[in-house]
Amino acid sequence: MSGPPVPTPLQVIPVLGIPEITRGADLAGLVCDATELLEGDVVVVTQKVVSKAEGAVEAVDADDPLSHKVIVERESVRVLRRRGELVISETRHGFVCANAGVDLSNVERGTAALLPEDSDRSARRIRDGIRARAGVRVGVIVSDTFGRPWRRGVTDVAIGSAGVRVVVDLRGTRDAYGRELQVTEVAVVDEIAAAAELVMGKATGVPVAVVRGLDPAILTDDPASVRHDLVRPPADDLFR
């Protein structure tokens, strides 16, 4: 039953001990307090705590389950579909998601969390803070939970990143048969966000995970950005 040694497994580590986040919280410092980071780690932080730390939270009527809908309309630059109370729209960041990312879960009663103003900038701040505090160069991904067409269920995806190649381009590399690969670009930041969700759960209050052991080629000091590199330009998009 024993096989050959298996190199470089990936680890996905939940970061416990992150306290309740309020406006102005130093997320980088809190992550460094809670866990020891290594060069080349990717730290995944959920949108909810980023929005709370940045004050991207608005008051809603706690007794009116639809009171956040005004915010949804305001945060939508274009509505793709409506069905009942559900709105699928494009946000000013270019994300297409339900309710423009406005969310009532895991926030205080009577409040709604909005998407961060610029989630790539949020990721950069956390990355810079970790480097200043712990002296390690990590990648940072801000993740959120999106639905998708054709398939039931939600998965976590990246809405911001820093220090990580967003889309890894395999164009021109060859498959195991020496043929040029047709599938060219892997959205590794979304795969990393999905992997992190598996240890966060949705209701367990673990807003940060560390992914350790990724291919070092995924990390970069270039200014890769989810908004610039992952949002599909509308002209290239067959479903917008």
Added chain:
Amino acid sequence: MSGPPVPTPLQVIPVLGIPEITRGADLAGLVCDATELLEGDVVVVTQKVVSKAEGAVEAVDADDPLSHKVIVERESVRVLRRRGELVISETRHGFVCANAGVDLSNVERGTAALLPEDSDRSARRIRDGIRARAGVRVGVIVSDTFGRPWRRGVTDVAIGSAGVRVVVDLRGTRDAYGRELQVTEVAVVDEIAAAAELVMGKATGVPVAVVRGLDPAILTDDPASVRHDLVRPPADDLFR
């Protein structure tokens, strides 16, 4: 810099030493030869090797880069979008993907790989084979690489599964503030497939990965199925 102990990290382990797969190959046996599996592991196997083992491969004209297009049309029950040579269509399994899942990469020159006839059944066979051979109850996911609207790049998703809850329903469970969660169903099989891709790469010839340390509640002996539980019924789908 040291923090509290971190419990249950997830491990994503590439399985090396899987030989070239040909029709009739015993995938369960080959996986058991290559690595030691533990109760509760989830084994992710790429569609390409499943299709090869099942003989879901057809001859095409190696000198005509479009000769597989006839197969694409035949494998499509409905075309959603066309642009140039690209076809986004629905397969008879209910999957919406590019080129009906027909693929020329990582197969012998002059051949095209089709989707397995029933990828949930493929997963069940592998799971049963591993149980018979190694005496452990694992989950099995057959993964494939799909694009998606609105976001650039491809990610791996599940097209078949056995022994894994496909969509974990959090409906009625409560968030950290005691509010009933609005986001209800997490497509954990897709998140597991995405995590596995991070150690497989696209051109490295690693067609199998093991995900270890998942929440045991994700595993099930119920007949969960990607085709029944993950494909969104067309009537519920706003984008079909």
